Amino acid sequence: MIQTPYYLIDKAGLLRNLEKIAYVRERSGAKALLALKCFATWCVFDFMRDYMDGTTSSSLNEVRLGQERFGKETHAYSVAYADYEIDEVISHADKIIFNSISQLERFADRSAGIVRGLRLNPQISSSGFDLADPARPFSRLGEWDVEKVAGVMDRVSGFMIHNNCENADFALFDRMLGDIEQKFGALLQRAEWVSLGGGIHFTGEDYPLDRFADRLKAFSQTHGVQVYLEPGEATVTHSTTLETTVLDTLFNGKNLAVVDASIEAHMLDLLIYRESARVRPNEGPHRYMVCGKSCLAGDIFGEFDFPEALNIGDRVSIQDAAGYTMVKKNWFNGVKMPAIAVKELDGAITPVREFTYLDYEQSLS
Numbered sequence: 492m493i494q495t496p497y498y499l500i501d502k503a504g505l506l507r508n509l510e511k512i513a514y515v516r517e518r519s520g521a522k523a524l525l526a527l528k529c530f531a532t533w534c535v536f537d538f539m540r541d542y543m544d545g546t547t548s549s550s551l552n553e554v555r556l557g558q559e560r561f562g563k564e565t566h567a568y569s570v571a572y573a574d575y576e577i578d579e580v581i582s583h584a585d586k587i588i589f590n591s592i593s594q595l596e597r598f599a600d601r602s603a604g605i606v607r608g609l610r611l612n613p614q615i616s617s618s619g620f621d622l623a624d625p626a627r628p629f630s631r632l633g634e635w636d637v638e639k640v641a642g643v644m645d646r647v648s649g650f651m652i653h654n655n656c657e658n659a660d661f662a663l664f665d666r667m668l669g670d671i672e673q674k675f676g677a678l679l680q681r682a683e684w685v686s687l688g689g690g691i692h693f694t695g696e697d698y699p700l701d702r703f704a705d706r707l708k709a710f711s712q713t714h715g716v717q718v719y720l721e722p723g724e725a726t727v728t729h730s731t732t733l734e735t736t737v738l739d740t741l742f743n744g745k746n747l748a749v750v751d752a753s754i755e756a757h758m759l760d761l762l763i764y765r766e767s768a769r770v771r772p773n774e775g776p777h778r779y780m781v782c783g784k785s786c787l788a789g790d791i792f793g794e795f796d797f798p799e800a801l802n803i804g805d806r807v808s809i810q811d812a813a814g815y816t817m818v819k820k821n822w823f824n825g826v827k828m829p830a831i832a833v834k835e836l837d838g839a840i841t842p843v844r845e846f847t848y849l850d851y852e853q854s855l856s
């Protein structure tokens with residue numbers, strides 16, 4: 492028995508997504524790079540490697556992790572690189588994608604020996620959250636002026652365009668890609684490769700995979716480009732739980748259950764976007780507000796229905812705890828950091844990593 496709290500990565504769940512990714516690669520010719528910003532838990536990279544083409548990154552640390560732990564093709568991207576890190580970034584990458592023309596120009600000499608790209612911002616998005624909308628007004632994420640970009644085409648051979656956000660609607664993806672072709676058609680004709688970023692939920696149930704793959708292939712053929720995808724959430728969705736134990740129960744007008752983890756420290760993305768966590772099956776006559784153990788008043792995973800009354804010592808499994816969780820975990824309140832364990836394909840559970848007081852102490856000084 493592993494002591495809770497721990498993240499439990501289920502390889503069977505991962506495999507369901509990876510097989511869909513491999514199918515899309517095969518049918519469309521697109522390459523798929525894992526977006527490390529979403530999931531960088533490298534203990535399962537050996538398992539994932541055969542289904543994907545490599546990784547993409549948002550910092551020096553990520554590009555290095557991608558190259559050293561995943562291997563294959565490694566893309567470097569960052570909103571802005573510092574002078575002191577650019578050489579090391581390049582030493583770990585196969586391609587570097589600059590966020591702005593000014594960064595491209597600043598590092599033109601030092602990046603002359605590597606394939607270079609530029610991020611484009613089509614100023615259209617699928618997102619209802621302005622916090623996560625790359626096309627929000629005054630966005631710093633990518634260049635949008637076709638003439639300006641045309642002026643640096645001698646320095647770049649491709650583009651990255653990330654404008655989808657949790658988009659599970661193929662028709663919307665298709666329409667937005669059409670808009671991008673309209674807006675940037677002249678640039679695309681001069682490019683050798685285009686990364687369409689992440690944010691496309693194509694591994695979800697009922698997503699029309701064949702139509703998606705065929706659309707990517709048509710895009711690739713029309714513009715004569717190698718297409719890349721950068722799936723983060725789509726790679727790991729429904730693969731992982733956060734296993735917690737009830738430490739206390741209270742009644743305060745509602746039934747409350749306090750567990751040995753924290754939404755603020757261990758699933759921060761939910762808190763930022765004000766979304767509820769999920770439990771399964773979330774059915775039964777006993778409704779509880781499941782709360783985290785940090786001192787934040789709003790450290791609440793959500794309200795869920797349970798078949799039996801919750802008691803101290805009961806297990807609560809928080810669903811879908813892979814994407815944007817472990818990459819964002821923090822030591823708020825010094826709350827015990829969840830361990831990491833893997834459920835193998837035969838059902839055996841392997842503990843992979845435990846975090847101790849020393850990890851907490853060494854995260855500060």
Ligand SMILES: Cc1ncc(COP(=O)(O)O)c(C=O)c1O
Binds near residue numbers: 526529724
């Ligand atoms: C440039 C880029 N690529 C890929 C991703 C991964 O997106 P997702 O995890 O939604 O697939 C992101 C997410 O913000 C991104 O900004």
